[in-house]
Amino acid sequence: MNIRRRLLALVATWPLANLLSSVAHAQTASSGAKLKATPQDALGPYYPPRWTGEVDADLLTLGGKNYLQGVPLALTGRVLSVDGGALAGATVEIWQTDATGKYRHPDDDGEGPAQRGFQGFGRMTTQGDGQYRFRTIKPVLYSGRPPHVHFKVVAPGYRELVTQLYFAGENTERGNWFGFSKERDRLTVVPVTVNDGNRSGLSARFDLVLERV
Ligand SMILES: [Fe+2]
Numbered sequence: 001m002n003i004r005r006r007l008l009a010l011v012a013t014w015p016l017a018n019l020l021s022s023v024a025h026a027q028t029a030s031s032g033a034k035l036k037a038t039p040q041d042a043l044g045p046y047y048p049p050r051w052t053g054e055v056d057a058d059l060l061t062l063g064g065k066n067y068l069q070g071v072p073l074a075l076t077g078r079v080l081s082v083d084g085g086a087l088a089g090a091t092v093e094i095w096q097t098d099a100t101g102k103y104r105h106p107d108d109d110g111e112g113p114a115q116r117g118f119q120g121f122g123r124m125t126t127q128g129d130g131q132y133r134f135r136t137i138k139p140v141l142y143s144g145r146p147p148h149v150h151f152k153v154v155a156p157g158y159r160e161l162v163t164q165l166y167f168a169g170e171n172t173e174r175g176n177w178f179g180f181s182k183e184r185d186r187l188t189v190v191p192v193t194v195n196d197g198n199r200s201g202l203s204a205r206f207d208l209v210l211e212r213v
Pocket of ligand 1: 150
């Protein structure tokens with residue numbers, strides 16, 4: 001087994017408790033406190049037009065095969081109300097580039113990422129603790145934009161949240177052109193490198209706070 005396969009296999013088997021104890025808490029919220037809603041950010045041109053086929057929370061496996069490019073990223077967090085309560089039944093969607101900077105979208109590289117084994121977008125629904133968790137890669141720069149993960153969160157009774165997640169040290173884009181958020185610092189996480197012998201990968205925690213309609 002080569003190193004990439006071994007790393008991916010290990011990332012897949014990280015115990016959740018270990019993962020949660022090692023993640024950065026750049027956007028962590030404390031339960032019960034009055035929270036600020038997560039800033040909205042531009043939807044961008046590559047929202048998936050069809051949510052069919054394999055659209056689960058594991059973007060690293062497609063058709064039973066592992067995606068071996070890029071840096072594995074465990075992306076976790078909770079969907080919360082501004083009053084601090086966890087939201088169950090919230091639908092969380094993400095979409096992002098593959099390791100070559102291409103989206104799985106007809107206007108970018110079509111099904112190219114999927115043909116290369118990257119799922120490109122994923123969706124899951126939160127349970128009672130409001131937790132979401134995706135296995136993906138760290139996205140890469142494209143067309144001058146810093147690496148980012150797109151999010152769309154829908155929960156009954158709450159304003160739909162469309163936003164983007166950025167990475168500390170790479171959030172170099174400034175200004176408000178194309179409607180990008182001015183509150184980048186609140187959308188930026190510090191990913192943690194998980195390294196234990198042969199284990200290597202990134203984890204990041206990003207809570208999503210929704211305001212009531
Ligand atoms: Fe984008």
